[in-house]
Amino acid sequence: MSNTPSTLFDKVWDAHVVRKIEDGPDVFFIDRHFIHEVTSPVAFLGLESRGLNVMSPERTFATADHNTPTINQHLPVKDLLSANQLRALESNSSKYGISHWGLGNPKNGIVHVVGPENGITLPGMTIVCGDSHTSTHGAFGAIAFGIGTSEVEMVLSSQCIMQPKPKKMRINVNGKLSKAVTPKDVTLYIIAQLTTGGATGYFVEYAGDVFRNMSMEGRMTVCNMSIEMGARGGIIAPDETTFNYINGREKAPKGEAWDKALSYWKTLKTDEGATFDEEYHFDAADIEPMITYGTNPGMGMGISKNIPLATDLKGGVATYEKSLNYMGFHEGEQMKGKKIDYVFIGSCTNGRIEDFRAFASIIKGRKKADNVTAWIVPGSHIVEQQIKEEGILDILTEAGFELRQPGCSACLAMNDDKIPAGKYAVSTSNRNFEGRQGPGSRTLLASPLMAAAAAVTGMVTDPRELMEVQEEELELSYGL
Amino acid sequence: MPITNKMAYDKFTVLRSSAVPLPIENVDTDQIIPARFLKATERKEFGDNLFRDWRYNPDNSPKEDFILNNPVYSGKILVGGKNFGSGSSREHAAWAIYDYGFRCVVSSFFADIFKGNSLNIGILPVQVSAEFLDRIFTAIEADPKTELEVNLPEQTITILATGEQESFDINGYKKHNMINGFDDIDYLQAMKDEVNTFAAKSLY
Numbered sequence: 001m002s003n004t005p006s007t008l009f010d011k012v013w014d015a016h017v018v019r020k021i022e023d024g025p026d027v028f029f030i031d032r033h034f035i036h037e038v039t040s041p042v043a044f045l046g047l048e049s050r051g052l053n054v055m056s057p058e059r060t061f062a063t064a065d066h067n068t069p070t071i072n073q074h075l076p077v078k079d080l081l082s083a084n085q086l087r088a089l090e091s092n093s094s095k096y097g098i099s100h101w102g103l104g105n106p107k108n109g110i111v112h113v114v115g116p117e118n119g120i121t122l123p124g125m126t127i128v129c130g131d132s133h134t135s136t137h138g139a140f141g142a143i144a145f146g147i148g149t150s151e152v153e154m155v156l157s158s159q160c161i162m163q164p165k166p167k168k169m170r171i172n173v174n175g176k177l178s179k180a181v182t183p184k185d186v187t188l189y190i191i192a193q194l195t196t197g198g199a200t201g202y203f204v205e206y207a208g209d210v211f212r213n214m215s216m217e218g219r220m221t222v223c224n225m226s227i228e229m230g231a232r233g234g235i236i237a238p239d240e241t242t243f244n245y246i247n248g249r250e251k252a253p254k255g256e257a258w259d260k261a262l263s264y265w266k267t268l269k270t271d272e273g274a275t276f277d278e279e280y281h282f283d284a285a286d287i288e289p290m291i292t293y294g295t296n297p298g299m300g301m302g303i304s305k306n307i308p309l310a311t312d313l314k315g316g317v318a319t320y321e322k323s324l325n326y327m328g329f330h331e332g333e334q335m336k337g338k339k340i341d342y343v344f345i346g347s348c349t350n351g352r353i354e355d356f357r358a359f360a361s362i363i364k365g366r367k368k369a370d371n372v373t374a375w376i377v378p379g380s381h382i383v384e385q386q387i388k389e390e391g392i393l394d395i396l397t398e399a400g401f402e403l404r405q406p407g408c409s410a411c412l413a414m415n416d417d418k419i420p421a422g423k424y425a426v427s428t429s430n431r432n433f434e435g436r437q438g439p440g441s442r443t444l445l446a447s448p449l450m451a452a453a454a455a456v457t458g459m460v461t462d463p464r465e466l467m468e469v470q471e472e473e474l475e476l477s478y479g480l
Numbered sequence: 481m482p483i484t485n486k487m488a489y490d491k492f493t494v495l496r497s498s499a500v501p502l503p504i505e506n507v508d509t510d511q512i513i514p515a516r517f518l519k520a521t522e523r524k525e526f527g528d529n530l531f532r533d534w535r536y537n538p539d540n541s542p543k544e545d546f547i548l549n550n551p552v553y554s555g556k557i558l559v560g561g562k563n564f565g566s567g568s569s570r571e572h573a574a575w576a577i578y579d580y581g582f583r584c585v586v587s588s589f590f591a592d593i594f595k596g597n598s599l600n601i602g603i604l605p606v607q608v609s610a611e612f613l614d615r616i617f618t619a620i621e622a623d624p625k626t627e628l629e630v631n632l633p634e635q636t637i638t639i640l641a642t643g644e645q646e647s648f649d650i651n652g653y654k655k656h657n658m659i660n661g662f663d664d665i666d667y668l669q670a671m672k673d674e675v676n677t678f679a680a681k682s683l684y
């Protein structure tokens with residue numbers, strides 16, 4: 001085994017294969033399983049109908065996020081179906097002895113925010129959840145990906161799933177990022193280059209100085225969006241930034257266990273000479289603040305560019321036209337200056353403290369535009385608390401914004417926060433699919449800076465035009 | 481009785497059926513079933529909301545130009561454009577397709593999670609070349625009642641009217657499961673001791 005150079009991904013994957021099935025998938029062991037109210041109830045029903053038990057409740061964590069309202073969380077949930085799912089999560093958790101962070105629990109929040117925040121997510125782990133953005137946890141050097149409900153039932157009952165090993169891709173971004181270019185822009189840029197299906201079948205390792213220099217929050221944003229180019233997940237080798245982030249968190253190893261873990265974690269990197277099935281290199285200097293104009297996350301462009309012409313595409317013209325038609329945009333147009341109606345900052349992509357710091361850096365001393373409805377939604381109670389402690393809430397209030405309570409909110413239109421039909425939203429979430437934020441809604445994906453610029457001007461605005469003095473603060477916030 | 485778990489899927493061997501064409505690329509699972517219909521705690525009636533926002537107007541009247549509302553097209557096979565099933569991991573998307581009555585989805589490219597979910601609940605995803613996909617669309621356009629034959633044991637798909645045929649990939653394990661209606665949970669339960677031994681050595 002020892003001398004062949006191997007990738008980070010191989011090291012973690014191979015350490016979790018319980019059995020290899022010939023001409024079939026691997027039986028793959030799962031260290032941590034996150035569950036939420038939407039994709040778990042049917043899995044529990046399945047368990048019951050087969051008379052099975054939860055194998056490792058101590059490896060399973062439940063949080064309520066998709067359905068939850070983001071105001072008045074102390075009141076009963078009005079939507080009966082949502083309330084029913086939330087109750088099911090609670091009763092299933094208590095029945096099987098799973099720790100459950102329900103509505104009102106100080107640890108409650110979006111599953112991919114609370115996992116890392118509480119030290120549950122660690123390097124070298126395998127982590128799954130019935131939610132495709134589980135890829136977020138790859139930021140810690142874990143193999144983490146989304147699964148379907150049948151697989152949730154598999155993990156509950158046997159702590160394993162059946163997975164064919166994906167192919168390996170490495171994406172290198174080197175150089176210095178320009179002004180106002182955040183991790184969200186880096187990921188939107190990569191997805192625009194590879195297209196929405198460009199990494200299907202692969203697991204992606206992100207490498208190069210841009211990721212090395214990035215904060216954990218930034219790395220989570222990047223790994224989070226891996227699924228948007230079809231990749232099962234993304235992974236970044238753990239380093240001092242990772243270890244510092246984890247150290248001291250509630251569920252992180254302590255004392256001797258910490259030292260032991262640390263020495264293992266330090267081996268988790270791709271060896272010199274290891275090979276990938278596919279490799280890409282990008283130059284950080286080519287990336288500018290990004291915005292999407294279409295109905296999949298691959299339809300993004302630098303803010304100074306124009307919407308591509310159909311004749312410049314390599315095919316799929318009918319689908320392209322359908323998409324622009326839905327958005328009410330035309331090929332060749334600029335995005336800058338387009339009037340918008342809503343701004344959403346939050347989600348497991350950009351609902352962490354760095355994101356609110358970035359947002360605040362632009363709105364500070366300015367006012368919310370009258371034509372804009374803004375939903376400012378922290379990813380968790382811990383983030384909410386930080387927003388208050390750091391004085392960001394005061395900046396928000398002064399500029400005319402309100403802070404809501406944590407949850408998935410307008411990311412997926414399952415709760416009360418829905419963008420109305422035909423309206424435009426600049427959103428820091430991860431998907432601009434038709435109707436994703438509410439039937440008929442039109443989503444422009446962007447960074448918290450772009451969202452802030454839109455929130456104070458009421459239109460799509462290059463955030464660089466609004467930031468002169470703020471640059472230094474930003475460098476601090478994302479570590480760029 | 482509602483189907484409450486996937487043990488209830490039918491065995492799949494040879495499927496001969498007309499097909500419903502959906503020549504759109506990047507059909508994501510939010511289109512297949514929008515999030516607001518994921519609130520059930522049981523698996524039932526998801527077929528009613530398959531492609532909800534493409535199929536119905538906001539007042540719930542059917543959109544006449546959507547293919548599922550066109551009685552000329554029917555069958556147990558759905559033929560989609562490239563990169564079918566991207567986006568969210570919701571298995572509800574596969575349930576909706578199954579519950580509506582499809583047993584097979586044909587495309588030139590599938591998103592990973594959707595493909596896995598489909599196999600887990602008894603829908604066969606058949607990946608064909610872009611050229612063959614075009615030929616299927618052309619054949620259906622010429623005759624909406626044209627039949628396709630999907631032969632899982634042989635791993636072939638045939639346009640019966642023209643005899644054009646292509647073979648498709650599926651791993652031996654999943655093929656065996658589909659043909660016999662077995663599922664992974666049974667397999668995993670049968671190796672419980674091996675898993676327990678593995679778990680005992682796990683670092684986490």
Ligand code: SF4
Nearest residue numbers: 133347348408411412
């Ligand atoms: S914030 Fe959005 S993407 Fe993230 S877990 Fe919630 S619904 Fe899914």
